[in-house]
Amino acid sequence: xxxxxxxxxxxxxxxxxxxxxxxxxxxxxxxxxxxxxxxxxxxxxxxxxxxxxxxxxxxxxxxxxxxxxxxxxxxxxxxxxxxxxxxxxxxxxxxxxxxxxxxxxxxxxxxxxxxxxxxxxxxxxxxxxxxxxxxxxxxxxxxxxxxxxxxxxxxxxxxxxxxxxxxxxxxxxxxxxxxxxxxxxxxxxxxxxxxxxxxxxxxxxxxxxxxxxxxxxxxxxxxxxxxxxxxxxxxxxxxxxxxxxxxxxxxxxxxxxxxxxxxxxxxxxxxxxxxxxxxxxxxxxxxxxxxxxxxxxxxxxxxxxxxxxxxxxxx
Amino acid sequence: xxxxxxxxxxxxxxxxxxxxxxxxxxxxxxxxxxxxxxxxxxxxxxxxxxxxxxxxxxxxxxxxxxxxxxxxxxxxxxxxxxxxxxxxxxxxxxxxxxxxxxxxxxxxxxxxxxxxxxxxxxxxxxxxxxxxxxxxxxxxxxxxxxxxxxxxxxxxxxxxxxxxxxxxxxxxxxxxxxxxxxxxxxxxxxxxxxxxxxxxxxxxxxxxxxxxxxxxxxxxxxxxxxxxxxxxxxxxxxxxxxxxxxxxxxxxxxxxxxxxxxxxxxxxxxxxxxxxxxxxxxxxxxxxxxxxxxxxxxxxxxxxxxxxxxxxxxxxxxxxxxxxxxxxxxxxxxxxxxxxxxxxxxxxxxxxxxxxxxxxxxxxxxxxxxxxxxxxxxxxxxxxxxxxxxxxxxxxxxxxxxxxxxxxxxxxxxxxxxxxxxxxxxxxxxxxxxxxxxxxxxxxxxxxxxxxxxxxxxxxxxxxxxxxxxxxxxxxxxxxxxxxxxxxxxxxxxxxxxxxxxxxxxxxxxxxxxxxxxxxxxxxxxxxxxxxxxxxxxxxxxxxxxxxxxxxxxxxxxxxx
Numbered sequence: 122x123x124x125x126x127x128x129x130x131x132x133x134x135x136x137x138x139x140x141x142x143x144x145x146x147x148x149x150x151x152x153x154x155x156x157x158x159x160x161x162x163x164x165x166x167x168x169x170x171x172x173x174x175x176x177x178x179x180x181x182x183x184x185x186x187x188x189x190x191x192x193x194x195x196x197x198x199x200x201x202x203x204x205x206x207x208x209x210x211x212x213x214x215x216x217x218x219x220x221x222x223x224x225x226x227x228x229x230x231x232x233x234x235x236x237x238x239x240x241x242x243x244x245x246x247x248x249x250x251x252x253x254x255x256x257x258x259x260x261x262x263x264x265x266x267x268x269x270x271x272x273x274x275x276x277x278x279x280x281x282x283x284x285x286x287x288x289x290x291x292x293x294x295x296x297x298x299x300x301x302x303x304x305x306x307x308x309x310x311x312x313x314x315x316x317x318x319x320x321x322x323x324x325x326x327x328x329x330x331x332x333x334x335x336x337x338x339x340x341x342x343x344x345x346x347x348x349x350x351x352x353x354x355x356x357x358x359x360x361x362x363x364x365x366x367x368x369x370x371x372x373x374x375x376x377x378x379x380x381x382x383x384x385x386x387x388x389x390x391x392x393x394x395x396x397x398x399x400x401x402x403x404x405x406x407x408x409x410x411x412x413x414x415x416x417x418x419x420x421x422x423x424x425x426x427x428x429x430x431x432x433x434x435x436x
Numbered sequence: 437x438x439x440x441x442x443x444x445x446x447x448x449x450x451x452x453x454x455x456x457x458x459x460x461x462x463x464x465x466x467x468x469x470x471x472x473x474x475x476x477x478x479x480x481x482x483x484x485x486x487x488x489x490x491x492x493x494x495x496x497x498x499x500x501x502x503x504x505x506x507x508x509x510x511x512x513x514x515x516x517x518x519x520x521x522x523x524x525x526x527x528x529x530x531x532x533x534x535x536x537x538x539x540x541x542x543x544x545x546x547x548x549x550x551x552x553x554x555x556x557x558x559x560x561x562x563x564x565x566x567x568x569x570x571x572x573x574x575x576x577x578x579x580x581x582x583x584x585x586x587x588x589x590x591x592x593x594x595x596x597x598x599x600x601x602x603x604x605x606x607x608x609x610x611x612x613x614x615x616x617x618x619x620x621x622x623x624x625x626x627x628x629x630x631x632x633x634x635x636x637x638x639x640x641x642x643x644x645x646x647x648x649x650x651x652x653x654x655x656x657x658x659x660x661x662x663x664x665x666x667x668x669x670x671x672x673x674x675x676x677x678x679x680x681x682x683x684x685x686x687x688x689x690x691x692x693x694x695x696x697x698x699x700x701x702x703x704x705x706x707x708x709x710x711x712x713x714x715x716x717x718x719x720x721x722x723x724x725x726x727x728x729x730x731x732x733x734x735x736x737x738x739x740x741x742x743x744x745x746x747x748x749x750x751x752x753x754x755x756x757x758x759x760x761x762x763x764x765x766x767x768x769x770x771x772x773x774x775x776x777x778x779x780x781x782x783x784x785x786x787x788x789x790x791x792x793x794x795x796x797x798x799x800x801x802x803x804x805x806x807x808x809x810x811x812x813x814x815x816x817x818x819x820x821x822x823x824x825x826x827x828x829x830x831x832x833x834x835x836x837x838x839x840x841x842x843x844x845x846x847x848x849x850x851x852x853x854x855x856x857x858x859x860x861x862x863x864x865x866x867x868x869x870x871x872x873x874x875x876x877x878x879x880x881x882x883x884x885x886x887x888x889x890x891x892x893x894x895x896x897x898x899x900x901x902x903x904x905x906x907x908x909x910x911x912x913x914x915x916x917x918x919x920x921x922x923x924x925x926x927x928x929x930x931x932x933x934x935x936x937x938x939x940x941x942x943x944x945x946x947x948x949x950x951x952x953x954x955x956x957x958x959x960x961x962x963x964x965x966x967x968x969x970x971x972x973x974x975x976x977x978x979x980x981x982x983x984x985x986x987x988x989x990x991x992x993x994x995x996x997x
């Protein structure tokens with residue numbers, strides 16, 4: 122019963138957060154000084170014709186009415202229509218439907234890569250604590266973690282793409298070998314910070330477990346180091362590890378803005394950035410809402426899983 | 437130590453697994469280029485992350501769509517560049533004649549075909565024009581063809597009559613309601629490009645032409661131009677059919693083997709999002725051509741092989757409200773015209789990214805003149821003389837659009853230049869959306885009580901009529917300065933109607949100089965394009981003023997290798 126109450130309470134909080142997000146984004150877009158209709162009409166701008174288009178999009182209605190129309194549309198699954206010149210009148214979902222899987226794919230690849238590299242490095246550091254390997258690898262991981270992706274990306278593009286010409290600096294999903302080459306730089310750079318994070322976190326988790334009494338007992342019993350590490354220690358790091366992967370998944374989706382924009386990857390982050398430049402209110406609202414929904418949903422699920430695992434959380 | 441080695445082995449195995457997973461992402465329904473055909477990657481589509489705004493020629497309004505449709509479709513007339521001049525030439529027509537006092541144009545068709553092998557017929561031409569101008573298509577630019585007899589009622593859906601008919605399978609005739617010497621140039625606009633009636637008949641033509649934009653097979657089969665599209669999926673009405681779903685929007689083209697000028701290259705045109713991205717992609721080898729090199733990067737490439745800077749059809753000017761003081765007085769306007777140093781403005785403040793301009797039409801257009809002979813130019817002494825005859829002097833607000841650093845720089849420079857002769861402009865930079873309200877077609881400066889305002893223009897179709905008539909003819913909507921001079925209007929009327937191109941050029945030149953000496957507007961620069969071509973790999977792309985990119989020489993892609 123306590124779990125059900127907890128879940129319902131969290132679910133209602135999630136809805137409230139989403140409502141606040143969509144209200145803020147709606148207000149910000151409408152209060153922007155940039156007029157999407159002016160963007161559409163270019164050099165043949167006419168005040169009368171602009172008024173006509175504004176009317177067609179309902180932009181001439183009072184703000185509260187536009188808001189009600191917007192929320193009403195959302196409740197019916199309608200994200201609205203694009204107000205940008207390049208995609209005028211197209212349903213917003215038709216613009217986003219290919220972007221969502223791209224962002225998820227990018228995030229998934231980066232997550233896999235960062236786990237594949239970060240965890241073994243963290244493990245190696247822990248078992249070689251205070252050695253040259255430990256200090257060296259942790260220094261590298263610290264740099265990866267600390268250097269912002271917006272610094273790392275242009276540097277890598279100039280050196281690896283422009284000067285060495287090893288890999289393409291834009292594009293995504295081309296057929297054949299080119300598609301693979303296109304993915305290497307963005308996935309690697311996206312995974313870089315996470316790799317550092319996972320390596321450092323995992324080292325801490327493992328060191329903490331290795332200092333526990335039951336590990337000492339296992340050693341005293343004469344168990345082999347390999348068995349102690351894999352059977353007893355590593356297994357017990359999985360719970361704290363899971364606790365950091367949840368928020369990271371949310372970060373991977375929302376953090377795609379920089380990577381997607383720099384590499385021209387047609388994901389949800391890049392679409393959002395371009396829609397801001399085009400004053401395309403409907404797309405801005407839809408993408409922000411989608412991203413917020415994803416983050417809130419991941420947090421909701423994490424909370425529920427925690428509550429399942431640890432009854433103290435429900436109190 | 438053994439544990440460490442095992443860990444490394446495990447990491448290696450997992451890395452390989454991840455590598456395979458990522459590589460699977462890149463492997464999809466790839467189409468290979470025909471053996472031996474070189475591939476050229478062009479930066480013509482600046483619309484990432486979205487697909488081309490439209491691939492339906494009837495509704496093309498933007499440069500991106502214009503480039504792509506020009507590769508896929510042809511017109512009876514098209515434009516080529518000859519010695520810096522913009523020249524219309526018969527493309528899908530082999531020749532044409534003008535009769536009926538300049539109101540009847542008869543075109544004989546060339547022996548050429550669509551990509552699916554259908555031969556071009558007069559019926560295709562009639563179908564395409566009627567489709568483009570129909571009420572259902574609702575083209576935002578159909579008024580370009582408003583001189584075709586019956587246009588108004590036909591495009592409003594009130595009549596089925598339109599002045600275009602097939603005389604026989606290979607001859608088509610247009611009847612105009614007025615004499616229009618610029619009709620061939622209008623036919624060169626994508627609006628009038630020719631589609632395969634057999635491919636198009638029965639398809640939806642409304643909703644802004646989404647059928648051709650989203651249906652790859654139509655662009656693969658019905659192409660009348662030098663190239664046809666390569667499709668990546670058999671889905672008939674799926675936008676992803678032009679490129680794999682979830683990938684960077686990319687148009688891949690191979691030669692249309694039935695087109696009369698056979699190309700020998702495969703074109704790959706990936707969407708890029710900005711000229712900065714284009715430059716980066718070019719430098720990394722991802723593009724063989726990029727246009728619009730950012731101003732700050734131009735110095736790095738100027739003078740190097742494959743770097744081309746050339747004037748485009750974009751002009752910038754300062755417009756003055758001729759209906760209210762102080763600029764209702766010609767001396768006040770001339771004082772401004774003599775006080776602006778176009779050369780310094782272009783070279784110093786705009787870093788050579790623009791060319792000084794004295795004519796109201798850009799280079800290559802009829803009525804253009806090089807230099808400043810016979811028109812106001814930078815002369816502070818003359819500016820002061822004119823200012824002395826300007827009652828009350830000049831102390832006004834100057835409205836300009838402040839959306840780029842170049843425009844802010846030029847507004848500041850103009851203000852400073854005017855101040856040195858005693859003219860006081862207070863610059864008021866506004867966002868583009870607000871600026872449009874000052875120059876809007878239905879709000880001339882006199883209505884907004886504005887004395888002076890920045891103006892710019894890029895041709896709708898490559899003819900001087902598009903500049904002189906729209907921006908300066910008395911009573912026309914986009915003429916925001918309010919200039920209305922009977923002699924000027926008469927010269928423009930005559931030039932518009934004349935069928936002889938030399939006569940038109942002479943008349944436009946007279947009108948241009950006459951108007952500039954009354955200075956309702958002060959043109960000061962001509963935009964330039966700065967393109968880069970990988971000339972080690974690509975041959976035959978030349979600067980094209982009309983298209984503002986490097987393009988096939990003589991608009992013939994057979995010249996490109």
